[in-house]
Amino acid sequence: MNKTYLTALLTSTLLAGPALAQTTLTIESWRNDDLTIWQDTIIPAFNAQHPEISVVFAPSAPAEYNAALNSKLAAGSAGDLITCRPFDASLELFNQGHLADLTDLAGMANFSDVAKSAWQTDDGAATFCVPMASVIHGFIYNADAFAELGIEVPATEAEFFAALDKIKADGTYIPMAMGTNDQWEAATMGYNNIGPNYWKGEEGRRALIAGEQKLTDPQWVAPFEQLAKWKDYLGDGFEAQTYPDSQNLFTLGRAAIYPAGSWEISGFNAQADFKMGAFPPPVAAEGDTCYISDHTDIAIGLNAKSPNAEAARVFLDWVASPEFATLYANALPGFFSLNSTPVEMQDPLAQEFVSWRGKCEPTIRSTYQILSRGTPNLENETWNASANVIRGSETPADAAKRLQDGLASWYEPQK
Amino acid sequence: MARARTSIGRTIAAHAILITWTVIALFPVFVTVVNSFKSRRAIFADPLALPWPQHFDLVGYTTVLKQGDFFGYFQNSMIVTVASLFFVLLFGAMAAFALSEYRFKGNLLMGLYLALGIMIPIRLGTVAILQIMVAGGLVNTLTALILVYTAQGLPLAVFILSEFMKTVSDDLKNAGRIDGLSEYAIFFTLVLPLVRPAMATVAVFTMIPIWNDLWFPLILAPAEEVKTITLGSQVFIGQFVTNWNAVLAALSLAILPVLVLYLIFSRQLIRGITAGAVK
Amino acid sequence: MAARKPVRWHIAVFLAPAVLVYTAIMIIPLIGTLNLSLFNKGPDGVQFVGLANFATLFGDPRWSASFWNALGNNAWFFLIHMLVQNPIGIALAAILSTPKLRMAAFYRTAIFIPTILSFVIVGFVWKLILSPIWGIAPGLLDLVGLKSLFAPWLGREEYALTTLALISVWQFVGIPMMLIYAALLSIPDEVLEAAEMDGITGASQFWKIKLPLILPSIGIISILTFVGNFNAFDLIYVAQGALAGPDFSTDILGTFLYRTFFGFQLQLGDPYMGSAIAGAMFGIILLGVCIYLFGIQTRLRRYQF
Numbered sequence: 001m002n003k004t005y006l007t008a009l010l011t012s013t014l015l016a017g018p019a020l021a022q023t024t025l026t027i028e029s030w031r032n033d034d035l036t037i038w039q040d041t042i043i044p045a046f047n048a049q050h051p052e053i054s055v056v057f058a059p060s061a062p063a064e065y066n067a068a069l070n071s072k073l074a075a076g077s078a079g080d081l082i083t084c085r086p087f088d089a090s091l092e093l094f095n096q097g098h099l100a101d102l103t104d105l106a107g108m109a110n111f112s113d114v115a116k117s118a119w120q121t122d123d124g125a126a127t128f129c130v131p132m133a134s135v136i137h138g139f140i141y142n143a144d145a146f147a148e149l150g151i152e153v154p155a156t157e158a159e160f161f162a163a164l165d166k167i168k169a170d171g172t173y174i175p176m177a178m179g180t181n182d183q184w185e186a187a188t189m190g191y192n193n194i195g196p197n198y199w200k201g202e203e204g205r206r207a208l209i210a211g212e213q214k215l216t217d218p219q220w221v222a223p224f225e226q227l228a229k230w231k232d233y234l235g236d237g238f239e240a241q242t243y244p245d246s247q248n249l250f251t252l253g254r255a256a257i258y259p260a261g262s263w264e265i266s267g268f269n270a271q272a273d274f275k276m277g278a279f280p281p282p283v284a285a286e287g288d289t290c291y292i293s294d295h296t297d298i299a300i301g302l303n304a305k306s307p308n309a310e311a312a313r314v315f316l317d318w319v320a321s322p323e324f325a326t327l328y329a330n331a332l333p334g335f336f337s338l339n340s341t342p343v344e345m346q347d348p349l350a351q352e353f354v355s356w357r358g359k360c361e362p363t364i365r366s367t368y369q370i371l372s373r374g375t376p377n378l379e380n381e382t383w384n385a386s387a388n389v390i391r392g393s394e395t396p397a398d399a400a401k402r403l404q405d406g407l408a409s410w411y412e413p414q415k
Numbered sequence: 416m417a418r419a420r421t422s423i424g425r426t427i428a429a430h431a432i433l434i435t436w437t438v439i440a441l442f443p444v445f446v447t448v449v450n451s452f453k454s455r456r457a458i459f460a461d462p463l464a465l466p467w468p469q470h471f472d473l474v475g476y477t478t479v480l481k482q483g484d485f486f487g488y489f490q491n492s493m494i495v496t497v498a499s500l501f502f503v504l505l506f507g508a509m510a511a512f513a514l515s516e517y518r519f520k521g522n523l524l525m526g527l528y529l530a531l532g533i534m535i536p537i538r539l540g541t542v543a544i545l546q547i548m549v550a551g552g553l554v555n556t557l558t559a560l561i562l563v564y565t566a567q568g569l570p571l572a573v574f575i576l577s578e579f580m581k582t583v584s585d586d587l588k589n590a591g592r593i594d595g596l597s598e599y600a601i602f603f604t605l606v607l608p609l610v611r612p613a614m615a616t617v618a619v620f621t622m623i624p625i626w627n628d629l630w631f632p633l634i635l636a637p638a639e640e641v642k643t644i645t646l647g648s649q650v651f652i653g654q655f656v657t658n659w660n661a662v663l664a665a666l667s668l669a670i671l672p673v674l675v676l677y678l679i680f681s682r683q684l685i686r687g688i689t690a691g692a693v694k
Numbered sequence: 695m696a697a698r699k700p701v702r703w704h705i706a707v708f709l710a711p712a713v714l715v716y717t718a719i720m721i722i723p724l725i726g727t728l729n730l731s732l733f734n735k736g737p738d739g740v741q742f743v744g745l746a747n748f749a750t751l752f753g754d755p756r757w758s759a760s761f762w763n764a765l766g767n768n769a770w771f772f773l774i775h776m777l778v779q780n781p782i783g784i785a786l787a788a789i790l791s792t793p794k795l796r797m798a799a800f801y802r803t804a805i806f807i808p809t810i811l812s813f814v815i816v817g818f819v820w821k822l823i824l825s826p827i828w829g830i831a832p833g834l835l836d837l838v839g840l841k842s843l844f845a846p847w848l849g850r851e852e853y854a855l856t857t858l859a860l861i862s863v864w865q866f867v868g869i870p871m872m873l874i875y876a877a878l879l880s881i882p883d884e885v886l887e888a889a890e891m892d893g894i895t896g897a898s899q900f901w902k903i904k905l906p907l908i909l910p911s912i913g914i915i916s917i918l919t920f921v922g923n924f925n926a927f928d929l930i931y932v933a934q935g936a937l938a939g940p941d942f943s944t945d946i947l948g949t950f951l952y953r954t955f956f957g958f959q960l961q962l963g964d965p966y967m968g969s970a971i972a973g974a975m976f977g978i979i980l981l982g983v984c985i986y987l988f989g990i991q992t993r994l995r996r997y998q999f
Contacts, residue, residue, distance in 0.1 A: 032654070033653035061652040062652075067952075067956035067957065070957075071545055075545035089960065181848060183937055184959075236846075237825075237827065239848075240824065241849070242821060245827050248459040252459065252460060373962075379959060387940065391849075394941075406756070429795060433786070436782075437804040439864065443819045444808065447811075450822075458822075462828050506711040507712060509708040509711065509712065535975075536925050536972075540720065543723030543726045544723045547719070566718075566720040569715065569716045571918075575914060578910060599707075612879070612880065615876075616872055619872065626810070627813065629812075677806065681802065681806075684876060
């Protein structure tokens with residue numbers, strides 16, 4: 001007989017008994033990146049308060065996470081705690097009965113409705129994951145390079161392209177580090193990064209969901225028109241440039257501007273030996289309201305079939321606490337807490353990103369809520385379209401029309 | 416004289432072709448191994464540079480050894496691979512013998528049935544397989560992996576082996592029958608030794624996908640004690656930051672045991688052919 | 695003949711272990727999955743829809759465009775393997791089997807090494823070599839004065855699939871080489887000696903004597919290549935991602951199937967349409983295997999030694 005099986009058997013019999021013996025919780029996650037942070041910082045902090053519950057953080061590589069998790073949930077061998085992707089992926093798990101309803105969890109009071117929106121049913125009646133973090137889009141730049149070339153941080157479109165022209169004319173640096181090989185960079189750090197300024201953040205996003213605006217409307221085509229202009233400022237062979245290529249181009253000091261998400265901060269801090277700064281997506285004209293993508297990205301929920309639900313709820317309550325928020329936001333600068341209690345952050349770059357919350361209107365990525373429920377999938381189509389537009393193989397108008405047709409083919413309000 | 420010269424020329428040409436392809440085959444491997452000894456920065460700054468002195472960095476290897484019990488992972492991979500190979504070869508050869516040796520009703524259908532498995536990726540059956548393992552209490556055991564890999568390897572083994580078994584001389588087998596050998600004895604003592612080269616070939620083909628498989632270890636046996644080396648090295652592949660030097664180090668280390676297994680089998684293959692009593 | 699035992703138990707004994715393990719672990723789960731292709735989610739839960747999923751797959755312009763694109767790409771992928779991988783494999787095996795060739799064992803091992811690498815390494819290292827930025831390939835081409843020939847191959851629609859097919863050839867050429875090598879070595883010396891007596895040597899000996907003798911092995915290789923290519927998935931997934939860019943130009947049936955069946959990013963897995971695709975792939979592969987089994991294999995002459 002196998003040892004693990006015996007242990008599992010023993011654990012379950014012990015749990016059935018009256019005494020609350022040592023319980024082990026397993027966390028399913030796609031965040032391989034965070035393994036050491038959980039092992040060295042977060043779990044010890046939790047165990048300081050709850051020594052009777054041991055926690056194992058068991059991540060799998062992000063590319064396999066959804067498929068592996070769904071299979072394990074279907075067959076009943078998944079871990080107790082499930083890291084939740086935002087919106088439909090987790091909603092579907094809740095609807096299938098794999099995620100437990102956490103609406104009544106005491107710690108949920110620490111989150112605003114906006115923070116919880118990515119992990120609620122459409123009517124907001126039930127919440128099934130405890131929000132952990134959001135990520136903010138913008139541009140990270142090489143401050144030394146900017147100083148060397150005498151470039152001011154751009155605030156408007158015109159200044160942005162003037163800066164790019166100046167870097168290009170100088171020739172020392174590649175103006176912008178982005179490639180289209182992996183496609184998602186073009187959509188996430190391109191389209192959804194600069195887009196909110198054109199479709200006016202939440203206003204446009206909600207109008208699109210309501211069917212009042214179409215993807216072929218000027219405010220939705222405009223970001224593609226901007227992206228089409230980026231091509232001239234990318235490095236040679238950007239068509240085959242992958243995401244790690246882009247990261248390394250920037251951190252090795254060969255590119256001046258990096259269209260970014262705040263998640264890059266900790267990696268870049270470790271790798272770049274020059275001073276970095278960040279600016280929000282430039283607005284069309286000076287004085288325009290700025291909009292930023294402050295995207296609810298990661299949360300944690302409870303496997304409905306977990307035999308350790310009681311201990312898991314204790315853990316989730318702790319995840320909802322300001323203590324966890326501070327730990328997590330500082331261990332992973334760039335993953336911003338969604339907790340209502342403000343979190344003190346040490347990292348200057350992270351502080352810069354989060355300061356935009358004060359002056360710009362936040363929104364989430366336009367393709368995430370509801371609109372990627374059908375086939376063809378709007379988010380995936382947007383990856384493909386954004387990459388095509390940057391490569392110049394599809395015009396902005398054609399790309400927008402294709403996305404609109406695809407959406408209209410299954411989404412009632414857009415028909 | 417003329418004949419000797421052409422044969423020298425031919426030998427040189429043969430070596431030239433083989434060396435060219437060897438270089439093509441090994442160059443990327445060289446790039447992998449070289450870069451596994453460098454820091455992440457150096458990998459991208461100058462991927463062709465040899466790993467010393469200024470680039471040399473064991474950080475990949477130290478990261479690998481720090482994060483998880485890699486020797487334990489090796490051992491798990493070894494057990495799973497060798498056990499699965501054993502069952503695939505034994506069961507596969509037996510079935511192939513039945514199909515190629517005897518004429519019985521449904522022979523062709525049975526052959527086709529056993530070949531179905533190479534036509535659909537077994538991954539599609541994941542949920543049902545996992546349910547079987549959950550029901551049998553086999554989740555997080557190496558047994559679960561061995562069962563799946565045995566099933567996965569059988570179709571190809573039967574397919575190739577039955578082809579080779581058709582080339583074994585009937586006279587030999589009939590002589591054995593006249594000597595009063597049972598069908599089992601004919602199979603184990605006469606036929607098996609003769610198809611050793613084919614067995615070695617099948618072993619090599621079967622072994623590689625098992626060793627490199629990521630999916631079933633992830634689904635069936637993700638626990639720390641039963642992790643395989645391939646699954647263990649995936650821990651360095653992240654969402655936003657991939658620890659390439661650790662991935663390369665882990666996977667470079669992981670190549671070694673397969674290489675040794677391959678050398679054993681390929682030597683077996685050659686010896687099997689040259690030492691065959693009957694040609 | 696009548697003397698034979700009516701029930702030949704040994705046949706059952708020989709077949710039983712393989713059939714049992716294979717049926718329980720592989721066939722039953724796979725039948726369960728393929729069965730899903732006849733169902734789909736309706737207004738009142740999952741219901742039987744007959745062949746409606748297949749009608750969608752081939753009838754709905756979006757689905758059918760993806761399917762035919764993947765099938766076409768897959769055919770090209772296979773063609774490159776047949777035209778490049780297998781001839782190179784046979785040629786290498788023929789050279790390797792030259793009697794008294796020094797270092798044969800070294801070459802054999804070296805050429806086989808790529809085959810044992812994991813796809814993660816293969817994808818990473820080739821992207822590194824072909825990268826326009828880090829420059830191993832551009833640098834090497836520069837050395838021979840051909841820098842102008844360099845292009846970001848993996849990022850261009852017109853080259854990406856061919857490039858990936860050639861990487862796959864690089865990785866798997868060891869398999870036909872090994873199989874043919876084994877077949878060539880098992881040709882009895884007497885046959886070759888007799889040929890030499892008749893003055894058939896060298897290249898003509900290969901074409902006239904050895905090639906006919908290894909035709910069955912070439913048949914096996916062709917069908918294995920066919921099956922392997924139409925099930926391929928990992929290399930493209932590792933190198934280009936599940937969306938098989940640029941603009942789906944590297945999408946083959948395997949990537950299309952996995953993306954649909956298991957979902958990807960925000961796209962939820964659709965086991966019903968996924969199974970329908972798997973069913974269509976199964977049909978294509980079964981057709982190929984049947985053509986081989988009934989059309990080609992039976993006509994190949996086998997020699998017993």
